[in-house]
Amino acid sequence: xxxxxxxxxxxxxxxxxxxxxxxxxxxxxxxxxxxxxxxxxxxxxxxxxxxxxxxxxxxxxxxxxxxxxxxxxxxxxxxxxxxxxxxxxxxxxxxxxxxxxxxxxxxxxxxxx
Amino acid sequence: xxxxxxxxxxxxxxxxxxxxxxxxxxxxxxxxxxxxxxxxxxxxxxxxxxxxxxxxxxxxxxxxxxxxxxxxxxxxxxxxxxxxxxxxxxxxxxxxxxxxxxxxxxxxxxxxxxxxxxxx
Numbered sequence: 001x002x003x004x005x006x007x008x009x010x011x012x013x014x015x016x017x018x019x020x021x022x023x024x025x026x027x028x029x030x031x032x033x034x035x036x037x038x039x040x041x042x043x044x045x046x047x048x049x050x051x052x053x054x055x056x057x058x059x060x061x062x063x064x065x066x067x068x069x070x071x072x073x074x075x076x077x078x079x080x081x082x083x084x085x086x087x088x089x090x091x092x093x094x095x096x097x098x099x100x101x102x103x104x105x106x107x108x109x110x111x112x113x
Numbered sequence: 114x115x116x117x118x119x120x121x122x123x124x125x126x127x128x129x130x131x132x133x134x135x136x137x138x139x140x141x142x143x144x145x146x147x148x149x150x151x152x153x154x155x156x157x158x159x160x161x162x163x164x165x166x167x168x169x170x171x172x173x174x175x176x177x178x179x180x181x182x183x184x185x186x187x188x189x190x191x192x193x194x195x196x197x198x199x200x201x202x203x204x205x206x207x208x209x210x211x212x213x214x215x216x217x218x219x220x221x222x223x224x225x226x227x228x229x230x231x232x233x
Contacts, residue, residue: 031220032220032221034220034221036224041227041229042226042227043117043119043206043208043224043225043226043227044157044206044208044222044224045224046221046222046223049221089156089157092220093220093221093222094220100159101220101222103156103157104156105155105156106154106155106156108154
């Protein structure tokens with residue numbers, strides 16, 4: 001079956017540090033890939049997405065590139081802020097059955113001033 | 114963008130009582146909604162798929178008589194935790210699959226804010 005594996009946390013960084021959260025996937029077919037972010041006590045919000053190979057999703061300074069050859073979708077940000085502290089979920093989904101989206105276990109990021 | 118609202122955001126109830134959580138799509142029609150349960154520091158566990166006008170489809174291991182799901186309209190799905198017990202305490206999240214123009218071509222999901230249930 002489909003699966004998503006993301007870097008275990010927690011990750012603790014100082015403000016303005018570079019962030020990488022690794023994500024790899026296995027899937028049958030051609031999924032879209034997503035990063036969702038969950039702030040404390042809230043639901044998930046879409047951070048960025050990519051729908052096909054070599055697409056780059058970007059939002060709020062975060063970027064991730066859909067790499068089919070390495071089946072990866074690593075999340076990066078050049079300079080993190082305290083407000084980026086949250087749990088980040090990598091996920092894959094298909095247009096025909098969004099509810100069967102597969103989520104990674106989540107990576108908790110804490111950014112210290 | 115598509116907005117999904119969930120209510121209440123938190124609820125405390127006594128053991129044995131029933132609790133209803135609502136999930137609404139505010140600016141689009143959601144023919145399909147999903148209910149998840151999230152334990153502390155863990156990922157989302159899909160509980161069931163809610164389809165407007167038909168019975169929900171439950172994932173293996175989820176008690177359908179315990180977690181009643183109703184999707185009476187294109188903008189509202191409800192989850193009722195019946196005869197709640199302390200082990201039902203959790204964070205419940207709903208999501209919706211958008212309609213044309215709202216992400217249906219990519220598999221994107223739109224999530225509610227979540228509801229934290231504490232059963233005493």
